[in-house]
Amino acid sequence: MIPNHILILGSPNSGKLRIANLISKNEEIPNLEDVESHSGLIVKTSLRTKYYFLKLNILIDEYPESKGATDEKKLSELHKWYQEFKSEEFGELREVLDGLMFTINMKTDSISFIRDALEIIEQIKISLGDEENLHDWGGFIAVVGSCPENQIVEDDLILEIEDMVLSHGLEFINLSTEGENEYKEKQGKDRIVELIESHDWTNLEMLKVDSKQYETNKLAKMESMKQKLINEKEELDLDDIFSKLNLARDHAQSLTQDERDKYANKVIEEIIDFL
Secondary structure (H helix, E strand, O other): OOOOEEEEEEEEOOOOOHHHHHHHHHOOOOOOOOOOOOOOEEEEEEEEEEEEEEEEEEEEEEEEOOOOOOOOHHHHHHHHHHHHHHOOOHHHHHHHEEEEEEEEEEOOOHHHHHHHHHHHHHHHHHHHHOOOOOOOOOOOEEEOOOOOOOOOHHHHHHHHHHHHHHHOOOOEEEEOOEEEEEOOEEEEEHHHHHHHHOOOOOOOOOOOOOOHHHHHHHHHHHHHHHHHOOOOOOOOOOOHOOOHHHHHHHHOOOOHHHHHHHHHHHHHHHHHHHH
16 A cells, blocks of 8 residues: 655654654654654554554654754754755655644744744645646645643743734644634644544545444434433433534634535534534
């Protein structure tokens, strides 16, 4: 099976290995305690859901390769990385790339650095499109903000960073969080897993669904719902469902039409699973 590829790009101490560990479920990461630079690392892993199986290469690159660089140095190295990435020499990599995660350290990276770095990331995104339609790329890009363990980043700063990322049409993920937000959407670590699992991968093996087991599960859910409807002592979670729908509808007002369609399908699937 031909592997799929995602790239994790960031400066030292910005969470690259934590993301790779999360995706690979800590199974494929080698011991890197004595490694000075993470540039050029390739983590070969696999992904299995109840619908498909695929092989995945996680490519890790770092700029600059030394720690403690100034913002000016980091921006210079990131721009140099971009110039190489968009060259003809890296054309094959751009063609096979399914996703890019750009990591930042919310504790040590300055706002001015993040603002300038996002301008370069936007250019990287454009370079992933074809010549006729520069924005036509089927992959995903996310900006992942990390924080050193046992340290706290102020909420106002996180919101400022998120607003900057969103203004560039990119998704922001706070690696320090997990679970769901107020709209019942996955966030943080769980959002990274969801982003990977829900992507439209090119090379995968669809798994056969056991129709008998599916029908058995469906009938069991229907029976459970029926018992809750006819038995006053059973607690029915319709209030939770209606609350979720109302929150989702409010949230959908801020999305584009394409985003609304995808979001609506996602909410419906979650409600079906909930039932």
